[in-house]
Amino acid sequence: MVSEHAAQVLVASNRGPVSYTFGDDGTLTAKRGGGGLVSGLSAIGPGTDAVWVCAALGDGDREAVRRTDGRIDPAETGGRRVRMLDIAPEVFAGAYNGVANSTLWFVHHLLYQTPLEPSFGPEFRAQWAAYETYNRAFAEALADEAGEGAAVLVQDYHLALVPGMLRALRPDLRIGHFSHTPWAPVDYFRMLPDDIARQLLRGILGADRAAFLTHRWAEAFRACCASLLGGTGDTRIGVHGLGADADFLRERAHRPDVDERLVALRKEIGGGDADTAPRKTIVRVDRTELSKNIVRGLHAYRRLLTDRPEWHERVVHIAFAYPSRQDLAVYRDYTAEVSRVAQQINSDFGTDTWRPVILHVKDDFARSLAAYRLADVALVNPIRDGMNLVAKEIPVVSDHGCALVLSREAGAYEELGEDALVVNPYDITATASALHEALTMGPDERAERTKRLSAAATALPPQKWFLDQLEQLRAPRGE
């Protein structure tokens, strides 16, 4: 029986477009969900009949589900139909903290390096059972919400089993899966126990189409399927390189709240008075986690200041590092290390008039945009990243053009590599040299590169990214 709410387009992701927190007086406050996936999916038309199925992430969300029976008021979701699932806290912890963020995230971002090693004992097996339960909850909700022959777009590594489970429940549906992360090279992926590795691949191959952010990740997935399953069967493989939303960003970056942050940031940066030239800025904005390589970025900045004292008093590194996944010790430790290294640089090099690193950890979108506008240099040096939208957003928003120092391991490298200063993310010395080169790039070259970077970065804006996938998914099978 198809529900009375049956939709023709459905999206499923762990994190939804809205999340709730309790105020001191017990009231619930809705906040826009963060991250690249939510930005991309925000193209899902407000006011359409598309349904977005997501998980309740914490107590605030669970209370919102209780009050609304999981059908969140569109007034709080930017007009979207959202069905939020109340997953039991222990199931959510095993699936999200355990399997997704302690294991799959580490595998796809190549983060295991001795002594940080994977562990596949009984605790992992219990988490895996939770992951299956969590995936099944999504599959059942989607089966319940979907109209006959509907298109369902399942997102990311949290939900790798959903396509296979949903296919079994509803063979009539068109199912797509999209990976927002890199995909691990086959030898690294095979670190997972064979049965788990096969289940993950088979889960995704339950979809009609499996899509990725770059050709590199798509090929890695194919290689894993070839090695473990003998191929990808009937599942089509696609690539859709999510781009920045130029119209939204440019408009949003010139609203009064951003202007206010701009004034405050300029004050923090200092310099630029009657006697001194304005200081140059190196800007980075990340969720704080190991793949973003923030600590090595700080070490590279330190190397720049050590090797080239001519930059003392003349440059400031604006590092916005917003804590994420703080339930897990490995992420908390990394967050603490970022602060420690930043403070150390300030105490070793800072003066009464110059703070070399401005580190902010409280997520503030308007302030991030203000930093984008001020950027002379954007530093994006992940160990590995599905795409990295910041690399695409800064050139679009920067007021006077910026040079981009970009890791060759970010998905964005596939489209921006030619006009960025490309670095090996492990090589601190080379990253320091690239920062110097970026800071000294002439205005004409910088302007030309920024123009080309912006064009490449906005080639596939979120709405088109989403509609292209939908169109491909609805194309007759076999095409």
Ligand code: F6P
């Ligand atoms: O890279 C995968 C991804 O889903 C991003 O799209 C997103 O920015 C990030 O992970 C969010 O992680 P979390 O929901 O755990 O904060």
